Amino acid sequence: MPERRCRFGRFLAGAARPLGPPPVTDHSLMLRIIDSASRFAGLIAGWGYFLIALMLGYEVFMRYLGDPTIWAEELSRMFLIWATFGGAALLLHRRQHIVITLLTDNLSPGARRAQELFVLAFIVALSGVVVYFGSGIAYDSFARGRTTGSMLDVPAWWSQVSIPACFALLGLQALAEAVRVALNGIDTAAPQRIDH
Amino acid sequence: MSSALAEETTLRITLQLPMKSHLGQNVALFKEKVEALSNGDVSVEIYDSAQLYKDSEVPQAVGSGAIEMGVASLTRYVGDVPAVDLFYMPFLLNNEELVRKAVAPDSPVRAPLDEAILGTGSRVLWWQAYGGVVLLSKDAPLKTPADIEGKKVRVFGKTLGEWIKAAGGAPTLISGSEQYIAYQRGTVDIGMTGVSGVKSRRLWEVMDTITVTNNADIEFIVVVNEDFWQGLPEQHRAWITQAAREAEQDVRDRMASIEAEAYAMAEENGMAVYELSDAEVTAWKAAAQPVYDQFAADAGDLGQQVLDAARKLAE
Amino acid sequence: MTSLLILAALFALLLAGIPVAFALTGLGFGLLAVGGFSPLMVPQGLLSSADSFVLVAVPLFLLMSNVLLKGGVGRDLFAAVQAWVGHWPGGLAVATILSCGIFAAISGSSVATAATIGTVAIPEMTQRGYPRRFVLGLLAAGGTLGILIPPSIPMIVFGVITEESIISLFLAGIGPGLLLMALFIGWSVLYASFASDYQPSPRSSWDERRRTAIRAFPTVVLAALVIVGIYTGLFTPTEAAAVGFIGALVVVGVILRTLDWSKLRDAVAEAMTTTVAILLIVAGAKVFGKAITLYRIPQDISMFLSEHISSAGMFVLLVALVLLVMGLFLEALSMMLIMVPVLSGALFALGIDPIWFGVFFVVMVECALITPPVGLNLYVIQAVGKATMGEVSSGVWPFLAIMLFSVLLIFWWTDLVLYIPFKM
Ligand code: NA
Ligand code: NA
Secondary structure (H helix, E strand, C coil): CCCCCCCCHHHHHHHHCCCCCCCCCCHHHHHHHHHHHHHHHHHHHHHHHHHHHHHHHHHHHHCCCCCCCCCCCHHHHHHHHHHHHHHHHHHHEEEEECCCCCHHHCCCCHHHHHHHHHHHHHHHHHHHHHHHHHHHHHHHHHHHCCECCCCCEEEEEHHHHHHHHHHHHHHHHHHHHHHHHHCCCCCCCCCCCCCC | CCCEEEEEEEEEEECCCCCCCHHHHHHHHHHHHHHHHCCCCEEEECCCCCCCCCCCHHHHHHHHCCCEEEEHHHHHHCCCHHHHHHHCCCCCCCCHHHHHEEEEECCCCCHHHHHHCCCCEEEEEEEEEEEEEEECCCCCCCCCHHCCCCCCEEEHHHHHHHHHHHCCEEECEEEEEEHHHHHHHCCCCEEEEHHHHHCCHHHHHHCCEEEECCCCCCEEEEEEHHHHHHHHCCHHHHHHHHHHHHHHHHHHHHHHHHHHHHHHHHHHHCCCECCCHHHHHHHHHHHHHHHHHHHHHHHHHHHHHHHHHHHHHHH | HHHHHHHHHHHHHHHCCCCEEEEEEEEHHHHHHHHCCCCCHHHHHHHHCCCCCCCHHHHHHHHHHHHHHHCCCCHHHHHHHHHHHHHCCCCCHHHHHHHHHHHHHHCCCHHHHHHHHHHHHHHHHHHHCCHHHHHHHHHHHHHHHHCCCCHHHHHHHHHHHCCHHHHHHHHHHHHHHHHHHHHHHHHHHHHHHHHCCCCCCCCCEEEEHHHHHHHHHHHHHHHHHHHHHHHHHCHHHHHHHHHHHHHHHHHHHHHCCCCCHHHHHHHHHHHHHHHHHHHHHHHHHHHHHHHHHHHCCCHHHHHHHHHHEEEEEEECHHHHHHHHHHHHHHCHHHHHHHHHHHHHHHHHEEEHHHHHHHHHHHHHCCCCCCCCCCCHHHHHHHHHCCCCHHHHHHHHHHHHHHHHHHHHHHHHCCCHHHHHHHHH
């Protein structure tokens, strides 16, 4: 485990044991800022899901008292959107996205490094595309003053802007990972598997 | 690009409902008409059952030009044009004659709404009738607001929810696909749907009474991206407009018989159909005033304009 | 031809090690760009997929099972079941299956079920001399009950794609879930009566039975509350997940007092990781799905199927074969996300009940989870049981055969699936 961790990182590090991110030897402030931002986003995402549970529990309770809320259903959808895309960067940092390692497990270290750089470049490019087109959508809704037109009737861009914002973070994190791989090589520990 | 290619137009249309629904059939009719009129120069591809976009996404998808055409319920535009909720104002347009007057292409109710929607980047090609909203219950009809006092009622939108709340019930958002089981298991006590939904979802298996409230009128609109439209050859626009008119006329004329058939099927399958008396409608209307107050606050000058126009139609 | 090219491109991206979620999104974008369609569909598709109240159930069910897991409920459950049935012939194996089944009723995930029960059952069973292969295979297969017995994350996803009722899907999974448990138990007892190299567990004292049962009782009540609540319409599946999570906090935080602050933080962080990984794939599949829809691939395949296949039996057989083969290589949930939209168009014409099809599909997904080389349950049992891939793989074959046999049974006797949701 690397020594340097922000306050939020300590909590999340527990979950990543025993296969955390590769020990880094770079001291670039920029990379650490990006890591921290991703960790913070992941922390918020986790407790965002937690908050959804409490809101919906409250909603059921109130419904049986005959006074259902108008906000629980919609806020929980908005939290789901933000949390889901917001967690993407942290999962990339920890290599916790679901990956098929059938072929890549058998590559030589040199080839693995090239492969990893290819994957990260792919993610950077994809993030660029999503940020470019996604920000147009959010800006359009913002400029028109479009609302969701639902029970709560909040501005539509509140959820739409999650896409460019979270993919910008993902793209930055992918760049940071690419810099690390280019400078330090790759983590040889087995990839983290996660369940579903 | 060669001129021969430039004369071909492909219209992709996204819709939420399946092809076998009467709105799907209506879009198929449009396709048939426009392809025949243009001898195939204008071709139509239909993407039904929300393969591409959910109903709620259509305003943004067509307005941004991500797809050429789409079908959405009119009230989906409430986020852009709050005045469209006029059609959900309780008991405002509660018979076929009034609805026909209100939705005529040049009516003082529809024309300003079409104009406002054009401002979002989508041109309204035609309106599709979907029918009135009814309430469903078990054992007894819902004659007055007292019959829903304290009960859980399925709703599918903000304004309908406000109405139920104003009338004393507890509105609960239930999606179309969970409707059947929500009635069967009693998640809600009272159902709300367009009457054709009773037939397509076989709701007579789980509810036994329809109260014909016609408290709201459900309309769908077919929209085309305005930039795309302006880029089309004059002749193509003429063909499309003509086919759209014919499709609109067809579904409007059929609506009464579609509804009558749905009621007949419901009765055949054991449902009681209860028509409200004038006195009962008055009682329901009286309880709905907060919804009108909210509309006045939300829908601005345009809202007031179309509300006045709609009330004038009723005189 | 285009379909094959697209499939090849997808496999190439996946095998190159690009995360499944981004491979699907990226290929979707590529197809839109090449076909001259609007790239705005990429952000629109991502947003649209996550803007779903039904999918809110995914993180909530994961939170519920993670909190219970951190509170040591897996161990308690296994101890209780073992105390009651452990001394039977093959009793430990029976206890393992029963524990998997009970844990499946509080977890929406196969991998979580396999890991939870595997952690306690594998050492216990190998100590008693059960052959390792049998133990590993039993746990890998038993874990897959997690997605057949409700709640079930793949069923939630299936319901979202096909617009079918999640409640009906959940209820429809109960019958086949119990059937599969019975078949697994039958096989274990049969196996044990022919194998002589294991020592039966001693009969537990009544005091032991009572003590362990009391500890496991609150969890069983919680599982029952969730499913009965859904069945009776007390709450929607998403609400049931929220209520279940709050109930789980009460069970392990207040009643059993085995959850502390740091365990809660871990549970929250792990639920987040799993949710994000799953839902990003759902989002990527939506973008990819829009692109292939515009290429008219699902429509063409549906039309081909309805023109060339006239009987439901042929269709199901064909789909089962395709899923079995694809399931060797594709991650299970991605397989569902890619295949269901393509196949569901043909169901109506063939008279196949979509709820039945959903359950059938989930059983095939279970098979995919335990067939090498790509199967998440294999990986998990490999890690938990400190075994090689070869050991686990060779142990799962009998169970895979049993699962395929259960597909035959639910095909011939559809009421196994449809009785509980529609006729009860
Ligand atoms: Na389960
Ligand atoms: Na597999």
